[in-house]
């Protein structure tokens with residue numbers, strides 16, 4: 001690893017409003033989606049439950065279900081992953097924490113899942129260290145910033161996930177490869193962030209100290225990165241609350 005997790009200075013790229021404005025623009029965007037469509041796949045900008053679940057299948061490949069574990073779900077929306085875990089892994093012991101910028105999402109999630117091992121928190125990063133973290137769809141909708149600024153935002157999300165994951169984490173991206181695509185909601189292409197694995201693999205290996213496995217060809221114009229932590233950064237990097 002080159003230099004540990006140096007904080008990215010995002011101030012310049014985001015202009016005078018700063019990065020807080022990005023978070024509040026993201027929150028406003030998703031808050032409007034869930035207000036319009038409710039706690040449904042469309043309310044988190046997915047076209048249907050089948051593709052939402054297919055993403056969970058890929059992301060959860062980072063987890064070893066043979067033993068109990070703690071899981072952070074970053075950008076959890078209304079908590080659809082909880083229902084998926086119950087359905088697909090009914091006997092597993094997962095201590096789940098969902099985190100989302102959107103208060104509207106979290107209040108829906110809390111209403112839906114009332115269990116001691118299903119908790120939710122409003123924010124941009126998990127307040128706790130877990131064995132694994134997943135993030136589905138968090139990078140897709142650029143709410144109006146330059147590509148460079150949006151990539152700084154993505155790097156910050158990845159850093160936060162690395163910092164709060166003991167064993168590994170996983171994220172998905174929309175692919176820029178040619179082919180049919182399930183666009184996110186009805187957004188114009190210009191607002192969707194598309195990329196390729198090569199853009200992010202060196203960053204995850206060198207800056208975040210992870211080994212990377214890429215999952216592609218699972219029937220969608222997307223890819224998933226499984227990031228396994230090569231060293232424990234927890235002692236060096238206190239959690240931010």
Ligand SMILES: C[S@@+](CC[C@H](N)C(=O)[O-])C[C@H]1O[C@@H](n2cnc3c(N)ncnc32)[C@H](O)[C@@H]1O
Nearest residue numbers: 030044075076077080100101102123124136137
């Ligand atoms: C496309 S939705 C997906 C929701 C959920 N992961 C699912 O698949 O059903 C993305 C969610 O991530 C949240 N989000 C985006 N950026 C975030 C960040 N940096 N920290 C926490 N939540 C974020 C949004 O508010 C939104 O609810």
